[in-house]
Amino acid sequence: MKGKIFIIEDEASIIQLVQLNLEKEGFIVASSLNGNEGLKELKKFEPNLLLLDWMLPDLSGIDVCKNIRKDNNFKNLPIIMLTAKGEEEDKIKGLESGVDDYITKPFSFNELSARIKAVLRRSDPNIVANDLIFEDLKLDRIEKRVFRDEKEIQLGPTEFRLLEFFLTNPKRVYSRDQILETVWPNNINVESRTIDVHIRRLRQSINIKDKKELIRTVRSSGYSLV
Amino acid sequence: MKGKIFIIEDEASIIQLVQLNLEKEGFIVASSLNGNEGLKELKKFEPNLLLLDWMLPDLSGIDVCKNIRKDNNFKNLPIIMLTAKGEEEDKIKGLESGVDDYITKPFSFNELSARIKAVLRRSDPNIVANDLIFEDLKLDRIEKRVFRDEKEIQLGPTEFRLLEFFLTNPKRVYSRDQILETVWPNNINVESRTIDVHIRRLRQSINIKDKKELIRTVRSSGYSLV
DNA sequence: TCTTAATGTTACAGAAATATTACAAATTAA
């Protein structure tokens, strides 16, 4: 689970609880305590899913929602609304503002987690899939194994994460910065050229004689899986 | 696992979650959203175990429980009570109304599943698989014995639980944290390195000369049985 | 073609993760 989740919610304790648990499941999480700031940060963060509180100090959840749907880049961002019990549930249910699901507080983390995965399974299947497959390449997240052409390949931890990252979005070109942000543990600073070396190592491991190169270099932009 | 489990619980989302997962494990599941109807259907369904919510719209969990115990056909039906956190835990604990176990929401499905099996193992041993088998390794939960290649192996209690844990999900890689959470008694704090030592002990016991290593180390991720 | 910036390649030292060992404290059996 390498997806990014953004939380807009004014109760810090809820954020903390949810964030901690989501991170334990491998998600990358960022959050904001109010709507306006949240909107700004969210667009920088580019999450795969948004957890949005219904009642916010400045904007209402609906306002945030509308704003997001107006933005072409986030038209399809999956949103799960968090509401207090009884809090105008009907309105939300009926609401056609493009909420993908909603959940009433207090909720168990398991319930939330299940819904997040259900929503992601629809919108972004690779994020929750156990097996990532691309052509003759297969990565098993549960058993932590990688195969090319049925044959198992040994990868170091970083190369594994790197490949996992590419596999969630094959063909897409990622800049070194993007790779760094997602593949490396938070707050770690490494030289951007370091990525080149890991790309090299990954290439060496997954390439088979007589088979085409799987990682494409896009000069001045980054790398991608092809 | 071919037992039948009945659920009485008013939150549909919980039923859904639990039912789905139990069915995945091979149980046959039926459910009801309230007490009176539940009692009727339960008696038709004849489950091997009942999951019973403490707070129901009509009857309380206790009422349901008493009713069941009065019925000769269900005097011994194992019951696991579901309670919300803090919700009169003490009452239930002290309660001699014949509840076999109870679990507080929010719970993880794994926790629930483990308790269900523990209760069934006592009441209805044939329903639960008592022998865990993987290749030439066999673990008998009832007699607490382990065999490799027909030959019995002596394990300390911790190594036994550790192996039992790996056997419930062979091949899957578990992090040290996950192992700790599941294999060690709750709320006990042990150094995460301690696991390495127990892994070593387990390896030493179950490995046979000329046979392949059974425990795989996955650097930066954990261990698994292979 | 030459120049330059970007990427590829290599080797290596230090870091990080895991394995192993020994031992004292805790627990259980006798």
Next chain:
DNA sequence: TTAATTTGTAATATTTCTGTAACATTAAGA
């Protein structure tokens, strides 16, 4: 109680991985 077993940890050894620097190669524009 004593003896035997089991446990957790700390210390040490070993293995594997990582990041960087230095040098090589390539691509693209002047």
